[in-house]
Amino acid sequence: MNDLPGAESLLPLPTATFHILVALADRDRHGYSILQDVAARTDGKVRLSAATLYSSIRRMLEQDLITELRDSPDPDSQDERRRYYRLTEFGRRVALAEAQRLTAMLSQARATGLIPKKL
């Protein structure tokens, strides 16, 4: 896709998409590793199914949020079936925009006293 839509146009992101972006923030991962990372970071509260994961990946690839790597970043890996995914620059921007959106919502809720200042 040449003409990327603005980051804003993709917001709000589906929860699964945001989790995948976050999982790919620090390093490239294959699918199962993303599932594990999401589960670990949320203490097992969020567990994506394989269908959710790959349906999201298919869409995120089309939206240019992530790219698929040609070669495995892990040269020791014997498993050729595994495909690795990397966050794109655009994906990073979108994740940031989503985080800002969430922060803004949180501070609005705090300002009205709906939730305590420190949670």
Added chain:
Amino acid sequence: MLPVRLFETLLWCFPSPFRHEYGEEMVSAFAQELQEAHGKTATAAIWLRSVAGVLRHAPQEHYHVIKQDVRYALRTLLAQPGFTAVAVLSLALGIGANVAIYSLVDSVLLRMLPVRNPSALIMLTNPAASGSGTGASAGERDLLTYEEFLQLRDQTKVFAGLMASQSAATRLQVRVNGAEPEQVRQRLVSAEYFDTLGVPALLGRTFGPPDGPKPAFAVVSHGFWQRRLGGRPDALGATIALRLDTFTVVGVMPPTFFGETVGDQPDVWLPLSMQPVVLPGRDWLHDNPASLQKTMWLHVFGRLKPGISTSAAQSAANVVFQQGLSAYYATAPNEEVRRKFLNQRLRARPAANGASGLREDFGQPLNLMLAAAALVLLIACANLGNLMLARATARTREIAVRQALGARRGDLIRQWLTESFLISFAGGVLGLAVAWVLRAGLLMLVSDTIRLPQAMDLGGLAFAFALTVVTGLLLGLLPSLRTWKVDSTAGLKEQGRGLTASAAWLRAGKLVVAGQVALSLPLLIGAGLLVRTLDNLQRVDLGYAKEKLLILRVDVESAGYEEPRRQALFERLHARVLSTAGVQSASYSPHGLFLGGDSGDQIQVEGYTPRGDDDRGSNYDPIGPGYFSNLGIPVRLGREITERDRPNSPRVCVINEAFAKQFFAGRNPLGRHITQIYGNQRNTYEVVGVVANSRRNALRDEIEHRFFIPTAQPVDVPRRISFAVRTAGDPTLAIPALRRAILAEDPNLPIAAAQPLTELVEERTVQDRLLARLSLGFGAVALLLAAIGLYGVLSYGVARRTSEIGIRKALGAANGAIIAMILRESSWLLAGGLAAGALLAFASLRWIESRLFGLSPTDPLAFAAAALVLALVALAAAWIPARRASRVDPLVAIRNE
């Protein structure tokens, strides 16, 4: 690993592109998850999550794939606007023609009456009969009398309801709520009518037994309520004044209800027992045993009780009917007459789709047109299939490239199907528009005689949808089969110079085109035959000039003139008509010309011995003075009827040449006597003249023998009179003055018809015009489609052979030789197609023989003309690619090698 297998199976819920792309990864992730799960709860959670995820995301992925396919197909189709337009348009014409004709077939032939449980309805009368008949009837009875209906209603026990209705709706001049006089269509129906049909009123009530013996009530149609009573609920209680009587509107029927007769939409239903008020001057409610002559005028419908079969109902009804006949004819003068009258019976037939004379008149033409429309659609589909195949062949390289890039066959086939579905969908939508216009046009063409709903119903839409889906599938499958065979490496090699695959297609394409020509030829020949039939009918010699002749009918009976006063009234009206400005001459007769009525009786001719039962009777016309000189029918022998023939002068008659030939072969008829027998009555007339044959109702049949008697010396006094008025100029211009002249005599005289004869004659050719125009239209569409098909195949052939043509030219072939080469090829196609088409036409066109007039179905002129037109159009279509071939630049062509 059973769980993994299970999960793999589950993945079949996803569309194949997604499954192929991610299936393996998903299975591996799932397997790994299962491996690392501890305990049954964790395993169950994984399963639950996975199944839920599949169920949630599979529909999304399908939607995504379809969206992509549609987008890609749209892009491809829009990139080739010529192909797309031709494909969509030809399909639209094919589908439109079929839906329009089918919707008419459905309305006239198939549709069930919009009443409760129509399949429980039976008819005891002939659905195709209408009007009224007096006299005797032998064998199966067409219509019933009111008393016969009452006997059946009161004495049979097989019907849950039995009702009678006037078999022909009539027009009445009425005043609605005291407004100016206007015409309404009305039908007299028995009190049980609406209950038997099982249709309640939308507003108010229908008729019922409690209405009493003189129920001056009216039920109106939804259309009349909307149009004339403003669609207001307070329309109940509105008054409809008919002469001196006033009917009160008590009910409005629902919009879908038109009664029991297809093609007829009465505005008003009135109670049958009010016949003496509605159709005054005659008593049709009582049979008169003294005369033996019954007036049969009713259709009788019954609703079968549950568990009673049609044949059981028929037997039960016939028992009652026979008892009635035996009692009625007990006083017959002799045993022979009695036996003849008792030889009558009823036939019960399923009446779920009601009564209709249309079915007899239009059943065959409609089925013929449906066949023609189907043929057009077939040709259109062949064309499209051809185009799609040509396109598939042209795209061999694209397919090969896509396959090499990893596209699977399934994906490509899905892509083709999407494209052909889009084309057929667009064709279907456009086809519906075509159908709507065509149906409206056809209904307009027959609106004088038939009233059918304007709108198409869901059946028509469903039919269109079915056609669309079927054509879409068929067309999509063709290139799919082609795709199946593409070997990606061979496809990549096949470049500008086509090899085996495209050559094979070209052969198939040529066959298809020859087939199209073969199918188009019978359509064109049929169109030619029907157009010439119409022309022949329009040129039929009536025996007098039909131009500048106005037919004006006055209903003297309903204006309240008793029989003894009528002859004097006719003469006064005649005088008034003659003195009207613009009138050159005028004469009159009760039946008029081309208005449909006729009289016929048994006769005895002096000196003639009948050979069988067929030549004991003749039709006759009572006529006014100067009838033949007014029309311009030559008197061959003797004299015509004149003012001298008074009621008290000797009874005379004039015969036509057919009568003279039949009954007086070789003898001089003048001075001989004809005795007309009517019940116990005998009237003897002396022949005083012989006139040339002329036509008075039918255009097609042979002119029948006929005699003419003075209205002053009638067999029975006419109820109405029709003037044939010769005008100096356009006859329609004389109508207002003539109307004034008639009303000056008596403002209550209803003018039932005022039309130029040319229009009345045209109405006789309504079906022929319909058939001629439609078949011409279908023929033209078929021709166009065949031309497009030929053009497509030849263009492709030329493009494929560009280099060959270039080499030929480089070797010295002249442009003319190249053109001749291409045209020669198409000539072979054409000749083959025409030969097959001619055989097809010989085999099939006898189906339309009964519709033809003045020519045979193998009319050489029609065959030659159709073949010539087809050949010219085909050669024109071939000329364009041929010329393109002749312009091939040898250098460019060879460089492409």
